[in-house]
Amino acid sequence: MTVGVADPGAWPAWFDMCQHRQMSNVNALPLLEPEAAEAVVPCCPPLTERPLSAEEAERTARMFKALGDPVRLRLFSLVASHAGGEACVCDISDVGVSQPTVSHHLKKLKEAGLLTSERRGTWVYYRVEPSVVAAMGQMLTAR
Amino acid sequence: MTVGVADPGAWPAWFDMCQHRQMSNVNALPLLEPEAAEAVVPCCPPLTERPLSAEEAERTARMFKALGDPVRLRLFSLVASHAGGEACVCDISDVGVSQPTVSHHLKKLKEAGLLTSERRGTWVYYRVEPSVVAAMGQMLTAR
DNA sequence: GCAAGAGATCGACGGATGTCGAAGCAAAGG
């Protein structure tokens, strides 16, 4: 079954916030209602739009930090570029560190919301969480 | 005068690679010659395109790591969103840490290539390096 | 039930990193 984000309390709250639409009029009430056609999008506005609050920075930094390690970055790109959109740990374990270390880094990526995992039989498969990655990309948008 | 990236040997090589044009008409060629029409492209391909090599991961992780600290992220967004595209240190020093610490983090951001600095009179102004930020954004592209 | 294989967790260790106060340096005025 799907394991998903390891720590359930890690970022559900902000992710909900991030799901809010943000267009012209931010009259967007968080609850009910069939959201207006367009953007549920950005969550996190471009970093150029306005200064981040301390809390926003805290949450967001966690995601960037997850990609701030060479081994994790390789693991992530291995998963992201793997055929079928997912990869078994055994498929990506050859990054020059021990197996416990690989496991450790995959856990970090999961906690940051960048990956999800699912056990199927003997193997555990990881896949990327596109919405979170997209949100990060948004923040680096030119304007 | 312009200080630019602190350590000149930090990432010049790969940055050259990253400078290659990529769109139809980003004809803004810094130097001589109209290279073949289209894409010499992204420098850093999307992370989903292919697994990163160890060296690529090393270089790239340095940039993401720079944004992997809450204080640095706030400083970066303060500079990025500041009127005029630049900010004096005194304009952005109110992030809850001591002034030496602010200076330390700005240095890190500079070393990562995300910011440049220039002294004008008594003040030092920081501004973002758009091409580097864009390159990071590229890597988080959906495909 | 038991052995084997795939991953996760634990505990330990060493090096990296964020933080501060103190001191240094540079420009601008007196």
Add this chain to the structure above:
DNA sequence: CCTTTGCTTCGACATCCGTCGATCTCTTGC
């Protein structure tokens, strides 16, 4: 020249973090 102001550098310290070997858990197959 000396002071003030803005910022960087230095040294010290505590914490975080990446790494590993050993161990544990879970699943499969005999």
